[in-house]
Amino acid sequence: MNRLVRAETRRLLRHPLALTLAALFVFGSLYCAWVSQNMASYNITQVQANLDFLPRSCESPRNTPEQKAGCLAEVPMQAVGLERIQDRFTAEGVRAAHAQHPVGSLLWTVRLLTSVPGLALLVMLAAFSVAGEWSRGSIVPLLLYESRLSRLLAAKALAVWVWSLALLCVSAAVTAAFGLSYGRNAYPLPSPGALGTVLADTALGVLAAAAAVAVALGALLRRPMRTFLAGMLLLVLVVRTSAAPGLGAWLPGGALADLVGFGAVDDVWDHFWISTDPSTAPVLLRVLPTLALIGLLWLGLDRLNRTRDRA
Numbered sequence: 001m002n003r004l005v006r007a008e009t010r011r012l013l014r015h016p017l018a019l020t021l022a023a024l025f026v027f028g029s030l031y032c033a034w035v036s037q038n039m040a041s042y043n044i045t046q047v048q049a050n051l052d053f054l055p056r057s058c059e060s061p062r063n064t065p066e067q068k069a070g071c072l073a074e075v076p077m078q079a080v081g082l083e084r085i086q087d088r089f090t091a092e093g094v095r096a097a098h099a100q101h102p103v104g105s106l107l108w109t110v111r112l113l114t115s116v117p118g119l120a121l122l123v124m125l126a127a128f129s130v131a132g133e134w135s136r137g138s139i140v141p142l143l144l145y146e147s148r149l150s151r152l153l154a155a156k157a158l159a160v161w162v163w164s165l166a167l168l169c170v171s172a173a174v175t176a177a178f179g180l181s182y183g184r185n186a187y188p189l190p191s192p193g194a195l196g197t198v199l200a201d202t203a204l205g206v207l208a209a210a211a212a213v214a215v216a217l218g219a220l221l222r223r224p225m226r227t228f229l230a231g232m233l234l235l236v237l238v239v240r241t242s243a244a245p246g247l248g249a250w251l252p253g254g255a256l257a258d259l260v261g262f263g264a265v266d267d268v269w270d271h272f273w274i275s276t277d278p279s280t281a282p283v284l285l286r287v288l289p290t291l292a293l294i295g296l297l298w299l300g301l302d303r304l305n306r307t308r309d310r311a
Helices: 002-013 016-053 055-059 065-100 104-113 116-129 131-136 139-145 149-186 200-221 224-243 252-260 283-310
Strands: none
Touching (some): 016 116, 065 104, 104 200, 116 224, 149 200, 149 283, 224 252
16 A cells, blocks of 8 residues: 555645646746735834824814814824724735744645635546546556555545645745845844644645545546546635634535634735635544545445446
8 A cells, every 4th residue: 555655645636737737836826925914014114104194184284273173183193093903914924924934834825725616626636636646547557456446535635635735735835935145134024923733733724635536536427527527616615614603614615714724814815715614623523524525435435336337
């Protein structure tokens, strides 16, 4: 099994499509980090400038003493509104500042890779590297080497998972290098604070589950375009059901949103997700139905392939 996993991983890491998708994600993540830092820094600077200018705006020589007194009386009320905007911009700046930290950049990349852009890459990779094996007929020599299809598919799922982890490390390193060498000086932002855990365990689990589902779809449909379309429809369904009243927190999208920290507030990844209804149940408990569905998918795949082999 280890030899099979290593062979599949080497094939995947050299696959032209895998390399292209990895490059697209790395540059896309870097672009998102640059835009987020730029906009967050600009917004914080502008709202602070408005707060500083607010008292001086009443000092116009055109204002009569009565107008000046009335203007100064309205300053506290206007300042409250600007301070609320400043608090929101500061929170966005703290999130953007993760990309300027050597550890925070990993958190930044984890959230992007476990959101729609990263999961779509896994679906596309499985569609053209797993389902493509059947459409090209290259699955035949692989099955001659490993006759048990379940072991072969497990090796492919592990290879996709390893590819995603390698992509996570490379992209986080590129983002951190940009943030430390240029972003910190060009776009001053609030400190990200104590980072604590960087969701590494979460990323391991989410990406492993996504790889298993993508490979299973590829093996079931056995056509790259069918697999890609089915995977994207499934991903849309996961995203849209994350806000189902009362039930969304227990569905894959809701559990993932809470597990990774999505909340429909960030312009980079959260806008794909809808906030779920609050649930007092632990997030890890709410993940169990998703894991059960994945297990049933693999059992159904194994039974279907046995039926196909008899036919």
